Amino acid sequence: MKKPLLVFSALALGISSIIAPVTATAALPLSVNNQQVPSLAPMLEQVTPAVVSIAIEGKHVSRQRVPESFRFFFGPDFPAEQVQEQPFRGLGSGVVVDAKKGYVVTNHHVIEGADKIMVQLADGREVSAELIGSDKMSDIALLKLEDADNLTEIKIADSDSLRVGDFAVAIGNPFGLGQTVTSGIISALGRSGLNIENFENFIQTDAAINSGNSGGALVNLNGELIGINTAILGPNGGNVGIGFAIPANMVKNLSEQILEFGEVKRGVLGVQGGELNNELAEAFGYETNHGAFVSQVMPDSAAQKAGLKAGDIITSINGKAIRTFGELRAKIATLGAGKTVKLGVVRDGKKKEFNVTLQESAQTKVKADNLHKGLTGAEFANTTNSDGVKGVKVTSLEERSMAARYGLEKGDIIIGLNRSPIRNLGELRKALDKQPSVLALEIKRDDAILYLVIR
Structure with a gap:
């Protein structure tokens, strides 16, 4: 059986697909026979300077383990794996959302794997851009333009x-x-x-x-x-x-x-459920099939603490109606941990409201293996202690791992790296991206401050 032709496609464009540009057609007159002709041109003249083109360069890295027979013949110093790098280029688009600070929003998949990001403005200028952070799960990335002025930003609607x-x-x-x-x-x-x-x-x-x-x-x-x-x-x-x-x-x-x-601090409600159909709506005394049906409330979750129960139908978030369970899941996840939201709920045919403070997703924890080889075996998460000190906490640590050998302990809070303050995972990633030869980690352990040197 042939596969169906309809496919979902991300919209970033490989550079090999570029064809020659076409010339623009002449604009329509604003009036004909002294009568006004509708045109989008006045609005677009204000908006299009805020939309930019993005070009990236990077390398695809592939790793292949070398058979043990090779190491037997060539000796133990022969590499255990072969690493190949394949350069690539790509194109996409972006939107200036803060002209003063030079912030540009785009998709995560546009800049994924990029070593170099160049942005072309609507007036033809080309400037380099720095990746502030991105979120693969929602496909959003934030860039900062370097040395760019006279930018135009776009207003964000509700x-x-x-x-x-x-x-x-x-x-x-x-x-x-x-x-x-x-x-x-x-x-x-x-x-x-x-x-x-x-x-x-x-x-x-x-x-x-x-x-x-x-x-x-x-x-x-x-x-x-x-x-x-x-x-x-x-x-x-x-x-x-x-x-x-x-x-x-x-x-x-x-x-x-x-x-x-420096990252998305994802919020969690703590419910499982599905889409609401006509049969479920009728069974639970609800007149339409718009909403999210709750089949289970997780123990000790934000939802349970707020009083939600299995069988509830969530119909709105902060006064705005929701249509599906998927919409509920996406909005809750992107609102952010620690946010308090008002949920409209139908229970036994009656409308109720609940204030829920979202918990932090365990998925915001990051394994350190890919951050630095000396940190292998540790798992990190953003934290703020009782004194208001922000940093990156070691939430788990494997015994006899590289990180443990260097003296890192579970519960340690990294607050500095090579004399630069570290307040979150984003700042830690950014500092490690510079690939320093030595890591001097400033650690808060209980009430003491100490340094660990990792090579």
Whole structure:
């Protein structure tokens, strides 16, 4: 049986796919026979300078274990594995969200594996960019432009107020042609279950978007950002009028967490469930099938502490209606740990409200094996102790591991590295990316401060 032709495709574009740019067509007149003709041009003149093109360079690294027979013949010093590096290039799009600080939002898959990131502005300038942080599970990344001034930022709309049928305009860099604008409508909201990302709450649009549009802007007729284009559904990755964007509210929440913590501090509600169908809604005294059905509340979770029960139907978050369990999952995960949210719930046919303080996901813990060989065997997480000291805590440590041999202990809090303060995992990663030959870790252990030197 042949595989179906319809496939989901991330929109970043390999550079080998670039074709020659086409010339723009002449603009329509603003009036005909002294009558005004509708045009998007005035709005686009204000918005398009905020949408940029992104070019990356990097290396794909592949590792292959060498057969033991090779080491037998060539001696124990022969490498245990062969490492091959394959250079690659790629293209995508991005959106300036803070002109003063030079912050640009794009997709994680656009910059994944990049050693060099170059951004071309709408006026033709090219500037380098630094990766502040990214989140693979929601496909969002935040960049900072270096030495760039006179930038234009885009205003972020409340994506929770969108309705099916609202007009939408997509701006990006499809096929490497350069900045391109297409228009359409919002076709659907709260799309999930597509297996494109881990947390899905997509805006669906029929505005034509194609490969290379990843990270580009989806805006409303006021020129406000309503979403970041991320994927398409079509034969061989081509446009068939079904594209998906990450809602602007999710983008804003994730970007703020990356700025504050260096990573996404994912929130957890602590419920399991599924989509609400007509039979379930009728059985639990609910009049529509919009909402998230709770089949289980996890022990000692945020949901249990707030009073939620199995059989509840969650219908809103902070006064905004939700349609599906997938939408609930995505919004909770991107709101951030420690946030207090108000959940609208239907229980036994009656409406109730619960204030829930979200817990931190265990997935925010990071194994240190890939950070530095001297830290192998440790697991880290962001922390703030009772004195208000922020740092990176050793949450677990394998016995006789490299990290343990260097003297690291479970419960240690890393607060400095080579005389630079470390307040979170993002700062630790950034410091280790410079590949220092020696690590002088400043450690808070109980009430003492000590240094561990790792080579």
